[in-house]
Amino acid sequence: MESGGAILGIGGLMIGIIIVAVIIILWVIGAYNGLIRFFNEVKNAWAQIDVQLKRRHDLIPNLVETVKGYAGHEKSTLEEVVKARSQAVTASGVQEQAQAESMLSGALGRLMVLVEQYPDLKANQNFLALQEELASTENKIGFARQFYNDQVMKYNTKIQSIPTNIIAGIFNFSAQAFFELENKAEREVPKVQF
Amino acid sequence: MWEAIRSNQRRSIVLIMLMGVMLVVLGFVIGMTVDPKAGGPFGALAALALWFFLCLIAFAQGDSILLLSSSAHKIEKEDAPQLWNVVEEMTIASGLGKMPSVYIIENDVPNAFATGRKPESATVAVTSGLLKHLNRDELQGVIAHEIGHIKNFDIRFMTLAAVLMGSIILLSDTFLRSLWYGGAGRRRSRSSREGGQEQIIILAVAILFAILAPIMAQMLYLACSRRREYLADASGALFTRYPEGLASALEKISHHTGSMKQVNRALAPLYIINPLQSVSFAGLFSTHPPTELRIKILRSMSGAGLAEYEAAYKKIHGEKKSCLGARTLAAAESVKAREAGVERDKKSESITRLQEVNDLLTRFGEFLFIPCACGVRIKVPSAFKRNSIACPRCGTTHSIPSAGDSANSNTPKTEERKPFRYVRKENGWESFKCSCGKVIQLSPRFSAPSIDCPQCRRTIEIVNQANR
Structure with missing residues (x-):
């Protein structure tokens, strides 16, 4: 009887250990899948930004051509936009991209200020349509960025908080960078020459 | 959510x-x-x-x-x-x-x-x-x-x-x-x-x-x-x-x-x-x-988060009532931190751009605007000494009214300017009335020491209560 009790005790312990192990394994699987889901959402949000940035890059040559027809002598500003665009097109990585895009935003802003001086251009239907497209694309970039940052915030919080940080450590989930445009280049007031 | x-x-x-x-x-x-x-x-x-x-x-x-x-x-x-x-x-x-x-x-x-x-x-x-x-x-x-x-x-x-x-x-x-x-x-x-x-x-x-x-x-x-x-x-x-x-x-x-x-x-x-x-x-x-x-x-x-909405609702309805429900809010609490931190006020790019342009235009306040027949508005700095200027586009020469008899609409208003200051209560969205009656709105991100009224061009000093 005694040995039977001992066996039962050992068996009970074994069963207990197995149950705990199964629970831990299930939790690990759940946590890992959760992290993967968050990570994919971040990637998806980034893809959305990318789509909008590309769209802006595609719009700029059109815009420059239209402006050139009316204000061809404003070479420096136009060239600046073209240069900023080509830089943005070739940029890679979140940080570099953000930097290049903010340069481009600045250059476009200056171009739009310049355009104010040309009533003929402002009355041009083609230009008006382009302007709406560009403004909307800027908005979309902004909102895509907002959504991306939301997702990154959720993801980063997840991988930094206990207990998911253990899983994140084991499977090498690293914190993702925010897409920030608020740098000095952006805040600087555009220079205007007379 | x-x-x-x-x-x-x-x-x-x-x-x-x-x-x-x-x-x-x-x-x-x-x-x-x-x-x-x-x-x-x-x-x-x-x-x-x-x-x-x-x-x-x-x-x-x-x-x-x-x-x-x-x-x-x-x-x-x-x-x-x-x-x-x-x-x-x-x-x-x-x-x-x-x-x-x-x-x-x-x-x-x-x-x-x-x-x-x-x-x-x-x-x-x-x-x-x-x-x-x-x-x-x-x-x-x-x-x-x-x-x-x-x-x-x-x-x-x-x-x-x-x-x-x-x-x-x-x-x-x-x-x-x-x-x-x-x-x-x-x-x-x-x-x-x-x-x-x-x-x-x-x-x-x-x-x-x-x-x-x-x-x-x-x-x-x-x-x-x-x-x-x-x-x-x-x-x-x-x-x-x-x-x-x-x-x-x-x-x-x-x-x-x-x-x-x-x-x-x-x-x-x-x-x-x-x-x-x-x-x-x-x-x-x-x-x-x-x-x-x-x-x-x-x-x-x-702010712009769910938690801020709940707070505003409570302020108007009295403390007891809740519109989003306690459960919603428990989930929204984490949103609040995000709203207050990095994400607090990400306005769309176009609004930021518009503000930049507005800032720029108010800086022109000191300049003299001469409309040319070709549509160009020539902006003459106050330090400009000569009494005529050529349009950069069509080349027409315009005479510049001298500083003495400046009938320019900007100048008299400049003299009228009195110091006006507005003390910010907190760092959220705030609006106040300029003495000319125009309602000016401040975003949470606004950090400049002063703002120019878009209507009367008066410069209003913005004092942050926290900084005082």
Whole structure:
């Protein structure tokens, strides 16, 4: 009887250990899948930004051509936009991209200020349509960025908080960078020459 | 956000059950009036069948029925590029998987609604009046509110409930009308034959119920729909990060009195502002919370998150009441931190750009503007000494009025400038009145030491209370 009790005790312990192990394994699987889901959402949000940035890059040559027809002598500003665009097109990585895009935003802003001086251009239907497209694309970039940052915030919080940080450590989930445009280049007031 | 969605789903189920019960009882009573013996159960069964049938239709086609009955037509991007773009922007901001289809209702009264079975196949409909009267920011606010409904699964509930409520109204309307026109005579003859004292009682009960059922169904529905409006407002503010846009849109829409003729009772709760009522009042029967209240809440938000919305709601309603519910808020608490931190006020790029341009233009305040015939405005710095200048575009020479007799509109105002300062209370959205009467709004991100009034050009010193 005694040995039977001992066996039962050992068996009970074994069963207990197995149950705990199964629970831990299930939790690990759940946590890992959760992290993967968050990570994919971040990637998806980034893809959305990318789509909008590309769209802006595609719009700029059109815009420059239209402006050139009316204000061809404003070479420096136009060239600046073209240069900023080509830089943005070739940029890679979140940080570099953000930097290049903010340069481009600045250059476009200056171009739009310049355009104010040309009533003929402002009355041009083609230009008006382009302007709406560009403004909307800027908005979309902004909102895509907002959504991306939301997702990154959720993801980063997840991988930094206990207990998911253990899983994140084991499977090498690293914190993702925010897409920030608020740098000095952006805040600087555009220079205007007379 | 997820808590709110789950609680909405629970409510939807309870509501549909209750409405179904109401429909069955209505069917039973109407059946009884036709035939006191077998009519009751048969009527109930028929009503149940009708309910199932309508539920099926509502799930499969509810959105198209609603769109058809409000005579909306689908548009593509070319038809209204700005509306299309705004919907696209809000789809991105909300992280909705697929852009909803866009419909326009030809009506001068500004209004909008969203419908659809699930977020992936939703529809946003706006009236042509909305496009005419609202500016871009306001349109964005309205669309964000509608996308909020979509994102919170409100549309499924609303579509389903609207169709169910419509069927209850339809059934009782038909019954009452059949009593009115001729049906009563046949029944009277039968009742005299069977000597039914009770028949008359049943008839009275049926009439009473036929009158009450639609009202009760509406009350049930409205209690839930008002809460949804608040939640959609809160999500709208969250998506745009600009509560003022929605607030001023609501203000404009509510000023356009006059009801939409082609909207029937069942559709009213779907709209952003009740289309049937010109004056909003708080009561059991209003589908929407009073608009002034919604505007007030939006205007007193200190940020753009759900938690800020809740705080603003409490400020206006007193501490006790909660609009989003404790469970929603428990989930929103984490959002609040995010709102206060990195994300606090990410306004759209275009607004930032506009502000930059405005800043730039106010810097021109010291300059002299000379309009040239070719359209160029020549800006002459005050330090410019010569008395004539050539237009950089067409070459026309313009004489510059000397500083002494400067009739330039800018200069006298400069002399009038008195020091004016405004002390910020906190770091949220704030607005104050300039001495010229222009309302100036400060964003939470605003950090410059002064701001120029866009109307009178006066420089107003902005003092941060925290820095003092």
